[in-house]
Amino acid sequence: MKTVVFYYTGTGNSLWSARQLAEKLGGAKLLHMKCADALAAGEAEVVGFVFPVHVWGLPLPVVEFVKKLSLRPETYLFALAVNAGQVSRTLVQLQEMLARRGLKLAAGFDIVLPSNYIPWGGAAPAEKQQERFAAARARLEEAAACISAREAGPVEMGPLWQRIVFTAIYKMSFNQVHKMDKDFWCDDTCNACEICVRICPAGNIEMKKGRPAWKHQCEQCLACIQWCPQESIQFGKKTPAYERYRHPEVSLPDMIAGVGGR
Ligand SMILES: Cc1cc2nc3c(=O)[nH]c(=O)nc-3n(C[C@H](O)[C@H](O)[C@H](O)COP(=O)(O)O)c2cc1C
Ligand code: SF4
Ligand code: SF4
Structure with a gap:
């Protein structure tokens, strides 16, 4: 088992992103974070995390999953933070969590897809959705090239004001x-x-x-x-x-x- 991708998803955007990426990488084992054993990646050389951004940060089950992870320090780690345009500090939060476990996030990509946050409004018009799918495909191509080469890529983040204001909201709402x-x-x-x-x-x-x-x-x-x-x-x-x-x-x-x- 060479590449393992752990995903979490509500409406399929992250699952689609994980699948697209796995295909571009020439195959990877996809495991849902809620069903997989956090130790399942054991001997994998490359491990990925693909998940939606929730309230400008990591979804609660992703936080819980990462806390249980046990990986070799040399494992190449990457992440896709799938979001609707405001990734904020999510990938930095993951990078810090992994660092506390002696692990290094080699690359973290911000993938923008249609919003599923229905309390703030319904689905975007089909045309807008198609634009996002096309842009995401191109971004996933870039991510796959970086991961295939085992390069140290970017850990992408939103602007400073977003990281300050929205991270405060994330922390306040997390326990709710x-x-x-x-x-x-x-x-x-x-x-x-x-x-x-x-x-x-x-x-x-x-x-x-x-x-x-x-x-x-x-x-x-x-x-x-x-x-x-x-x-x-x-x-x-x-x-x-x-x-x-x-x-x-x-x-x-x-x-x-x-x-x-x-
Ligand atoms: C509770 C909740 C909070 C969200 N917060 C954000 C956010 O802070 N920034 C953002 O860009 N998108 C946010 N979204 C939108 C999702 O990140 C986005 O639609 C994502 O593609 C959904 O992926 P999924 O289908 O894999 O669950 C939020 C969605 C939910 C359900
Ligand atoms: S929103 Fe809550 S209740 Fe609904 S499917 Fe997700 S976790 Fe379950
Ligand atoms: S709420 Fe919808 S999904 Fe749930 S039981 Fe009723 S019809 Fe089925």
């Missing part, structure tokens, strides 16, 4: 993540298919009286609201009017298989 599910609710179109239960990477949803109920162990990935086939799941007051977003080349079975096919 689990409870953000209090604003989810389900409308009458639900047909009790249980896809939300199966797709949730945190096992945070259970069915109660034929409707989903959230257990306050949420990771804010937004998979449940974005993938519900009936669009029955809502967050706050505005989402009934918003269009859902999922990466068009990632399927529901891909997502469910990623979290263990429950």
Whole structure:
């Protein structure tokens, strides 16, 4: 096993990025961070981390995963921070976490794809999405060239003001993540298919009286609201009017298989 890529994803952008990269690298083993053993990369020569940016930093499950990692110091490490245009300090945060474990992040790339943060608005127009997919493909090409050559690449970051202001917000909100599910609710179109239960990477949803109920162990990935086939799941007051977003080349079975096919 030469290259292992650990990923985390809510709407498929990071899974798509990880797959594209694996293809350009001539193959890599893709493992979902929530299902993989953090020791699974053991003898790999190259290890990658591909994940969305959440609230201008690393998603909580990524932080938890990195804390459990055990790798040889000489392993070539890279990361893709998949985001909607504000990577802020996310890759530096990862670089620092790895350094505390005696590991070096050789390269960290900022990959911009459509936003899945539906509380702030629905999916972007198809044309805008296509522009981002095309730009991301080119960026992934650059990343793959750097990784293939085992070069020390950039660790990309947003502007200073973003790193100061948004990192403060990240730190303040980090401990609230689990409870953000209090604003989810389900409308009458639900047909009790249980896809939300199966797709949730945190096992945070259970069915109660034929409707989903959230257990306050949420990771804010937004998979449940974005993938519900009936669009029955809502967050706050505005989402009934918003269009859902999922990466068009990632399927529901891909997502469910990623979290263990429950
Ligand atoms: C809780 C949450 C917070 C987010 N925060 C940011 C952010 O700080 N900066 C940004 O550019 N995108 C942010 N986004 C958007 C995602 O990073 C972006 O849509 C990403 O491509 C989603 O990847 P995924 O489909 O693999 O989950 C956020 C999304 C979520 C769900
Ligand atoms: S995925 Fe949607 S329709 Fe299916 S049980 Fe969940 S809320 Fe109901
Ligand atoms: S409850 Fe929804 S948003 Fe929270 S972790 Fe599960 S799928 Fe993601």
